[in-house]
Amino acid sequence: MTKPIPDDEYIKSQVTKEMEDAKTLAKTFEMEEIKSGEWFLKILQHVIRTHNRNARATYFQKKYPGLPPDDIADILISVVVRYATIAGAVAGVASTANQFVVASTAGLSTPLFIGSLFAEMLYLAQIQIRLVLDLSVVYDLQLDPDDPEDVLMIFGYALGVAPADLIGRG
Numbered sequence: 001m002t003k004p005i006p007d008d009e010y011i012k013s014q015v016t017k018e019m020e021d022a023k024t025l026a027k028t029f030e031m032e033e034i035k036s037g038e039w040f041l042k043i044l045q046h047v048i049r050t051h052n053r054n055a056r057a058t059y060f061q062k063k064y065p066g067l068p069p070d071d072i073a074d075i076l077i078s079v080v081v082r083y084a085t086i087a088g089a090v091a092g093v094a095s096t097a098n099q100f101v102v103a104s105t106a107g108l109s110t111p112l113f114i115g116s117l118f119a120e121m122l123y124l125a126q127i128q129i130r131l132v133l134d135l136s137v138v139y140d141l142q143l144d145p146d147d148p149e150d151v152l153m154i155f156g157y158a159l160g161v162a163p164a165d166l167i168g169r170g
Contacts, residue, residue, distance in 0.1 A: 008086065015087045015123075022126070023119040034118070040125060044155055047129040048145040056137045069138045076138070080131045087123055128158040 033039050064072045132154050136143050143150045 008082070011083055011086050012090065015083055015090055018126075019087060019090055019119055019123050022122040026118045026122055029118075039122070040155075043122060043125050044129055044151065044158070045145075047126055048133065048151065048154065051130065051133045053133075053137055056134055060134075060138060072138045073135055076131060076134055080127055083127055084124055087120060087127075125158065128160075129154060132157045 029039050029042075033042070060072060064075070067075075133143070135141075136154075143154065145151065
């Protein structure tokens with residue numbers, strides 16, 4: 001029997017913590033990295049390098065014994081959708097609060113507003129990349145973080161674009 005999917009309050013606390021981590025990370029990027037899109041490649045490399053494939057495989061085997069990969073994938077996707085939905089709500093509340101501050105301070109907290117939006121982008125990129133990597137574990141796809149083609153594939157799927165489309169358009 002599988003363990004229940006976490007409730008919204010637990011997810012909200014996790015998302016809030018991870019969004020704060022994303023805000024801290026957002027502050028480390030230079031404006032040129034943000035403009036050029038380099039930030040996404042740095043996030044991609046970080047998540048790939050810190051993803052422990054063997055630990056995740058063991059975790060999924062224990063948590064979902066006997067379930068076929070498609071069922072596990074459906075569960076993982078639904079959990080990530082809930083996390084992304086709650087992240088949007090958390091970021092929305094922060095953005096709305098920042099808008100009130102911007103209005104009352106004649107725009108002095110615009111960087112705060114932009115920072116919260118960028119932090120949400122960072123967070124969503126991270127959970128999408130983790131989902132792609134977790135799905136590669138579930139389906140036993142051996143991805144090599146040092147292989148540019150594998151990184152391109154992870155990059156494409158994390159953005160919701162089939163890698164063949166990325167190559168074809170490039």
